[in-house]
Amino acid sequence: MHKPALPQEGSDTFNDQVRIVLVETSHSGNIGAVARAMKNMGLGNLWLVNPASFPDEASYARSAGASDVLDRAQVVATLDDALADCVLVMGTSARGRKVPWPVIAPPQAAATAGEYSRQGRVALVFGRENHGLSNDELQRCHYHIHIPSNPDYSSLNLAMAVQVVCYELRMHYLRSLEEGEASPNLEAMVGPGDRGWDVPPAEVQEVEGFFGHLEQVLVDVDFHRRNNPRQLMTRLRRLFQRARLDQMEINILRGILTSVQKAAGTLPGSDKQKNTADEGQEKGHV
Template sequence: MNLDNIRIVLVNTSHPGNIGGVARAMKNMGLSRLYLVEPRQYPHEKATWRAASALDVLEGAVVTGALDEAIADCQFVVGTSARGRRIPWPLLDPRHCAERVADLSGREQVAILFGREDRGLTNEELKVCNLHLNIPTSAHYSSLNLAMAVQIVCYELRMLLDADRLSAAEDAQWDAAFATRDNMERFYIHLEETLIDIGFLDPAAPRQLMARLRRLYSRVRLDEMELNILRGILTETQKFAPRDDGLKVD
């Protein structure tokens, strides 16, 4: 992915504060190319105020008098759309759209269009797009602020860009090795023995208890330290429960 090949295009934006909010949302996620098609109020102090620490993105915005000028050199254009169209068009959600954009941006210029706050993009504007993007929302309240919509799309791009780093960081931060299958089996034996000792499990009528407990612990990957803690709790519990001679836990 090449974020420098991705531009956010705002068409005929009504409120200057939304332009500043979009600039901030873009900078949060590492995008910097902002195009403004016939903004109704720009430049404006409200845009500057809302941009906060993203003034570089705001001041670098390209203002054009027509959509064609903003996307003339683009090979792939995405248009955000909140409603279905009479003629079906390729339509994706932000996550799958980001995957497509990420792939193409390595070698092509990509534009993502956002329409007017009150009515979005017109049918004519959507016709110039290769793909339509729809952000799923609750049926009870589907209206999204312009900056929020841009933030969602930019966030999905950021997550793809940082996927390898985030995965490596997650693995690197864990402080103990995950438990081996052999040690987990020893734990299950110890757990079953303890439950019998305290009278919670009747071996004559187990009622799938151990199977369900196996399923419970399998949903979370225990590390060796966590496993040792649980084994220690079981050992201490057994000290307070009289038990018959049976299988000893090693």
């Protein structure tokens, strides 16, 4: 028995209007893998042109929870049947043509699909595992999609090729959300101040307090000499400034420095520091 379908993401015009068309797929497991790739990217409109075997257990096993995409798949006898009601057709091709044809990369294909999906149905066509689409089939396409893979090893598994194109469709879809405003799904989160970071960025006075504390500890443990500083603090400043510390990180670092001072007996007010100062006074060193 095949795995039950996981919840489907809410449908909308773009995802419903864009269909993935597989031509004469020879291995049914690849159909399941394609269904999984599609559902990963929020797509569910799959058309199959004369598959060697479908439906069967292998396709559902490879779908890994995307069985609803397979349940909805349309099986037709010819490519013309799959394309008849479409306003735009794009086919994947890795080969050069004697007669040049409009060729676009996956990001441009996704943008073009998004534009035409407002006018009608769009088909993205993928060929057979062993030799892709025929010349006659490619001539039914308005554009050819070329995935710029490694020229020394350019052949992609069918599901991998579908995943690449569906990923670009997903990115275009997310950018189109919120009427042109940046989607939180696409915003980078790399440091304090970015949406989703758990602690506010450290303020300048907090960072300067840390640098002062750090320098004092380095002096205390005889690692740094203020009268011969060279570039130590400059380079340490560059290191920590590059990290863009948040308030919690500043507190952690200062806690570590305080523990070092306690262990070294140099923390202001510590018994060891008082004893050292008393000894120095007795010897006339302070």
